Amino acid sequence: MLGLLGPNGAGKTTTLRMLSTALKPDSGQIHINGQDVVAKPLIGRQSIGFLSGSTGLYGRLSAKENIEYFARLHGLRGRALKTRCDELFEVLDMGSFLNKRAEHLSTGMKQKANIARAVVHQPDVVVLDEPTTGLDIMTTQTVINFIRELKNKGTPVIFSTHHLDEVALLCDRVCVIDRGVSCFDDSVENFKVKGQSQELNQAFLNLLQGVGHV
Amino acid sequence: MFEVFKKELLELVRDKKTLFFVLALPMLVFPVIMALVVFMSSQATLDAQQKVHTYYIVNEHHGENYAERVFYHKSFKKYDGDQRFSSVEELKQAVRNGTIDVGIYLDSDPKKALIEGKQANWQMVFNDAQSINFIYERLRSLAHELSDNLREQTLTALGVEKEKQKAIVQPILVSKVDTADKRENMGEKLGALIPYLLIPLVLMGASYPAIDLGAGEKERGTLETLLLTPVTRTQLVLGKFLTVLLSSLACATVTVLSMALWVSVAISFVRLDTVTSVFSTVTGTDFLLIFALLVPIAAIFSSLVLAISIYARTFKEAQNYMAPLSMGVFLPIVVSLMPNMELTAKTAVIPVTNVALAIKEIVKGTVDYGLLSMIVIASIALAVVLLAFCVHWFSKEEVLFR
Numbered sequence: 001m002l003g004l005l006g007p008n009g010a011g012k013t014t015t016l017r018m019l020s021t022a023l024k025p026d027s028g029q030i031h032i033n034g035q036d037v038v039a040k041p042l043i044g045r046q047s048i049g050f051l052s053g054s055t056g057l058y059g060r061l062s063a064k065e066n067i068e069y070f071a072r073l074h075g076l077r078g079r080a081l082k083t084r085c086d087e088l089f090e091v092l093d094m095g096s097f098l099n100k101r102a103e104h105l106s107t108g109m110k111q112k113a114n115i116a117r118a119v120v121h122q123p124d125v126v127v128l129d130e131p132t133t134g135l136d137i138m139t140t141q142t143v144i145n146f147i148r149e150l151k152n153k154g155t156p157v158i159f160s161t162h163h164l165d166e167v168a169l170l171c172d173r174v175c176v177i178d179r180g181v182s183c184f185d186d187s188v189e190n191f192k193v194k195g196q197s198q199e200l201n202q203a204f205l206n207l208l209q210g211v212g213h214v
Numbered sequence: 215m216f217e218v219f220k221k222e223l224l225e226l227v228r229d230k231k232t233l234f235f236v237l238a239l240p241m242l243v244f245p246v247i248m249a250l251v252v253f254m255s256s257q258a259t260l261d262a263q264q265k266v267h268t269y270y271i272v273n274e275h276h277g278e279n280y281a282e283r284v285f286y287h288k289s290f291k292k293y294d295g296d297q298r299f300s301s302v303e304e305l306k307q308a309v310r311n312g313t314i315d316v317g318i319y320l321d322s323d324p325k326k327a328l329i330e331g332k333q334a335n336w337q338m339v340f341n342d343a344q345s346i347n348f349i350y351e352r353l354r355s356l357a358h359e360l361s362d363n364l365r366e367q368t369l370t371a372l373g374v375e376k377e378k379q380k381a382i383v384q385p386i387l388v389s390k391v392d393t394a395d396k397r398e399n400m401g402e403k404l405g406a407l408i409p410y411l412l413i414p415l416v417l418m419g420a421s422y423p424a425i426d427l428g429a430g431e432k433e434r435g436t437l438e439t440l441l442l443t444p445v446t447r448t449q450l451v452l453g454k455f456l457t458v459l460l461s462s463l464a465c466a467t468v469t470v471l472s473m474a475l476w477v478s479v480a481i482s483f484v485r486l487d488t489v490t491s492v493f494s495t496v497t498g499t500d501f502l503l504i505f506a507l508l509v510p511i512a513a514i515f516s517s518l519v520l521a522i523s524i525y526a527r528t529f530k531e532a533q534n535y536m537a538p539l540s541m542g543v544f545l546p547i548v549v550s551l552m553p554n555m556e557l558t559a560k561t562a563v564i565p566v567t568n569v570a571l572a573i574k575e576i577v578k579g580t581v582d583y584g585l586l587s588m589i590v591i592a593s594i595a596l597a598v599v600l601l602a603f604c605v606h607w608f609s610k611e612e613v614l615f616r
Contacts (some may be wrong), residue, residue: 005589017615019436020442021442022438022442022615023611023613023615042444042446043444045442045443046444048442050438050439050442052438054435055435055436055438055439056434056435056436057434057436058221058225058434058436059434060224060225060228060229061224061225061228065221065224069221070439070443071438072217073217073218073443073444073445074443075444076442118439119438143549156482177493185334209275
C-alpha cells in the first residue's frame with residue numbers, strides 16, 4: 001500500500017490520472033501485471049479501480065443501477081454480474097438504499113456506492129485520489145475500512161492524501177512528489193528517519209524543507 | 215456503445231426538465247400559444263368588422279344618394295354633435311381629436327362634373343394606422359356603385375349599347391393565367407413557415423440532453439470514472455450521440471404529430487377550405503420526406519451541441535455557448551426565404567438552408583428527388599465530419615480536464 005504525498009499542485013492527481021490511463025504521459029512507461037498500459041490503455045482500465053473524494057454518481061439512476069452500469073462497461077454480464085454485485089451490496093451493507101436514486105442518497109451512502117462501483121470488476125490495482133477529502137467522520141471511516149479490507153486481501157493500493165494519520169494507519173510505503181518530481185520513495189519507517197521526526201506531519205515538512213520547498 | 219446509449223436514455227426519460235422541453239412543450243404549450251394567437255387575431259378582426267364608425271360628410275348636397283347609402287350602412291353612424299366642419303383640414307383635426315372616426319369630403323356633384331367633362335374628387339379622411347380597417351373599403355365600395363351607375367346612365371343616354379359599354383370603358387382586359395396550382399401557391403407560404411418551427415425545435419431537442427451528457431458529466435464528477443472504463447472514446451461519443459439524436463428527432467416528431475393533430479381539430483371546428491385542400495394534397499410520403507430530411511440535420515446539430523457541451527466545464531458554461539447557436543440557426547433559414555432563393559445544386563450543399571428550401575419544395579409538391587438526395591448526402595457528410603471532430607474533442611486531455 002503506497003501513500004502518495006505532496007503539497008497542492010505537486011502533481012499527485014496528474015500522476016494518478018496517468019496511472020489510471022485518463023492522461024497520457026509525455027514520456028516514461030506504466031506497467032500493470034507486465035502490461036504496458038500507456039500503449040494499451042483499454043487493458044489497463046480493466047485492471048484498475050479508481051475512486052476520488054469528488055467522484056459522482058448518476059443522480060437519476062439508483063445506486064444499484066449505477067454499479068451495474070459500470071459492471072457492464074467492464075464486461076460483466078448475466079450471472080457473473082449478479083453474483084459480484086450481490087457480494088458487494090452485502091459487504092458494504094447497501095441493502096437499505098440499493099433502489100434509491102443516487103440524487104436522494106446521503107454522502108455516506110453515495111461513497112459506499114462509489115466504492116462498489118470502483119471495485120465491481122475486481123481490479124488488480126486500486127487508485128484512490130484523496131478519497132476522504134470533504135467527507136464527514138462516518139463516511140471517512142467507511143472509506144478507511146474499505147482500504148483496510150483491500151490491504152487485507154493483498155490488493156495493491158495507491159492513494160494520495162493530505163491526511164498523514166491515514167498514511168500512518170494504512171501505508172507500507174510512501175512516495176513524496178514535489179513540483180512534478182519524486183523526492184522520496186521508501187518505507188514509512190525510512191520516511192520518519194529521512195524527515196527526522198517520529199511525527200509524520202513534521203517529517204513531511206522537514207523533507208520538503210530539505211528539497212527547498214518550504 | 216449500446217450500454218452507454220441505454221443508460222443515457224434511461225437517465226433522459228427520468229429527467230423531468232428535458233421531458234418538458236422535448237415532449238410537453240411541443241405537444242401542449244406550442245399549440246396553446248398558437249391557438250391563443252389565432253383566437254386573439256380573429257377576435258380583433260371580428261371586433262373591427264362589427265365596430266360602428268362615426269362619420270361626417272362635408273358638402274352632402276353633392277352626393278345625396280351616397281350620403282343616404284352611408285347613413286343606412288350598419289357600420290356607420292352619422293355624427294350628431296354640435297360641431298360643423300367644412301374642409302379636409304377640419305376633418306383631419308376632428309379625426310385626430312376623436313370627435314369622428316371618418317370624414318367624407320365631397321368636392322363636387324359627380325353628375326354636374328361629368329357634364330363639364332371633369333371627375334369628382336371625393337376624399338375619405340380617417341386614421342389608417344390600424345392594421346385591421348374596413349372603413350376605406352366600405353366607403354369606396356359604396357362610391358363605386360354610384361360611379362358605375364352614373365357611367366352606365368351617361369353612356370346609355372349617348373346611345374351606347376350596354377354590351378359595348380364594357381369595351382369602351384376598358385378596351386383591353388388583362389387577366390392572369392397562373393400555372394401554379396393552389397397547392398403550389400399555398401405551399402410557397404406555408405412551406406416557408408414550417409422550417410422556422412421545425413429546425414429550431416430539432417436543435418432544442420438536441421441541446422438539453424447534450425448539455426447534460428457532456429458538461430453535466432463533468433460537473434457531477436462522473437466523467438472521469440466513465441473515461442476509466444474499458445470502452446473506447448468513439449464508443450462513448452457514439453452512445454451519447456445516439457441519445458442526443460433520438461431526443462432531437464423525438465422533439466421534431468412530437469411537434470409534427472401535435473401540429474397535425476391540432477390543425478385537424480381546428481379544421482373540424484372552423485371551415486378553412488384553402489388550408490384543408492392544401493393539407494389534403496400533402497401525402498404521407500411528403501411527411502416521410504420531411505422527416506427523412508430532419509434526420510441528417512438532427513445528426514449535424516447533435517454532433518455540434520455534443521462537441522460544445524464536452525468542451526464546457528459546467529452546465530452554465532454550456533448554456534452560454536448554446537444561446538448564440540440557437541439564435542444563429544435562424545440565419546440560414548432566413549436565407550432560404552430571400553427572393554429568388556431556390557433549391558439548386560449549389561444551395562443543396564448549404565447546411566440548414568438546403569433543408570429549409572427542400573421542405574418548402576416538398577410542401578409545394580415540386581420537389582426534385584435528385585437534389586433531395588444531394589441534400590441528404592451533403593448533410594450526412596457534414597454530420598460525420600462533426601462527429602469525428604466530437605470524438606477527437608473527446609480524446610483531448612485539454613478539453614476533458616479543463
